[in-house]
Amino acid sequence: MTLIDDALLAARLVTDAAQLAAHMRTEGLEVARKTSVSDVVTDADHAAEKLVVETLTTHRPADGLLGEEGAARDGTSGRRWVIDPVDGTYNFASGSDYWCSAIALTQDDVAVLGAVAHHATGTVWVGGPDLPTTANGEPIGDREDLGLAHLSVASYLHPSGIAHDHVREPFLRAASGAATLRMLGSGSMDLVGVATGRIGAWFQHSTPAWDWLPGAAIVAGAGCSAVQLELGGLLWSAAGPPSATRELTARLTGELPA
Template sequence: MLEKGLEAETKTHVTDVVTAADKAAEALIVEALRRERPDDAIVGEEGAAHAGTSGRTWVIDPVDGTYNFHRGLGWWCSALALVSAGATTGEDDVLLGAVHQPVTGDSFVGGPTVASTCNGKRLPALVDRPLRESCATTYLHPPYFQGEIGAAFARAVQGVATLRMMGSGSLDAMAIARGQCDVLFQHSVPDWDRLPGAAIIRGAGGESRVVHAAGVDWHVAGVPTAVADVCAALLGD
């Protein structure tokens, strides 16, 4: 679809976009889930909403990193998570995450009680390290650089060894799960952006937390010591 040309529609701002590919991918995933898991509920970023009776919900991000996808950058993926409650969940409700990166063909699966794998091969256990020795991945929209949110972000950023902003939260999480980065943090993250990667990081021996700081909720995930350091920095401890 991208090769034939895709128009992008703006949602909340110029970098928050959606294309026909997002909607087509979500429809394809929903069709498969409705066929294979008819009793499960479904919630999708692009509007999919199906009630279920099983007590489990699939949370779908059909294209995570749509801006990258539309601009021809390779850092994007499809992601979904299975949770044991409704669409808005706590960290203990996620059962499983799955992320597929079409550009490389890599598929990741894992969860808190399921050892995380890449293309069926178990990922090595994460190596714990403090924030001062960590590669962090993050994102903050420029309008938030000022004020309380910007101040909290600056406290966390100042403690890292090095920083990356790559544009796909779920793929950032996969970089952590395979030991290429160490910790991620971002505020006001929807479940479809947060839960798939959080599940797989936890399946590789990492941690995932939501901490309230500067008036917003921050998603923090990665190796345990760096996660604790980021949370403390965000809170100003």
């Protein structure tokens, strides 16, 4: 079993999950609230995760599992698949096409592979630190290294975070250095956008593993940087061309003021 074998399996998993979720949306969704009105889950999330878990149980029985909707299994191989069956569920449930299915493979807790399927365009991106990122099997090439001032930056900030200095101030420092700010609602789609150049750079705090690892691996496969740092009791994640990522982290920590 090689990394290419895992990449082919990952592409199949996210494609199948996205197809199932999209089909279920056309039939009508059952939507439930998780932690807030904007944090929702649908029956399609659960069904797509179940499909991925069943396939991995058959084809990679020694590997561990971690899914956003509750799947969890300790493996014996040192490897773990991190599953986001529908990333951007609020968008998905609202009828937007800015959502995807995503998965990452980790070895000893380090991401070695990510795959993201965008059903609306029929595009599947796969990549990792040692696997150049492809879109539907075609290499996308490395990003040009540009500074933050030349780039858009995507992020997410829950409205409640505005009231807290340890959230608001780093966020404003980072965002103020970019050409423009975008909030689009799917971390994995945003990170794919960083890899392809559709989005300049990205940062966010308290990003769950399933929202970070698939896209971070794909970003790395496109010659970009993906880093995390502890600040004020929060874990911040940042990604982009190397120069922009260095500036984002410097702004987050206050080395560069707003």
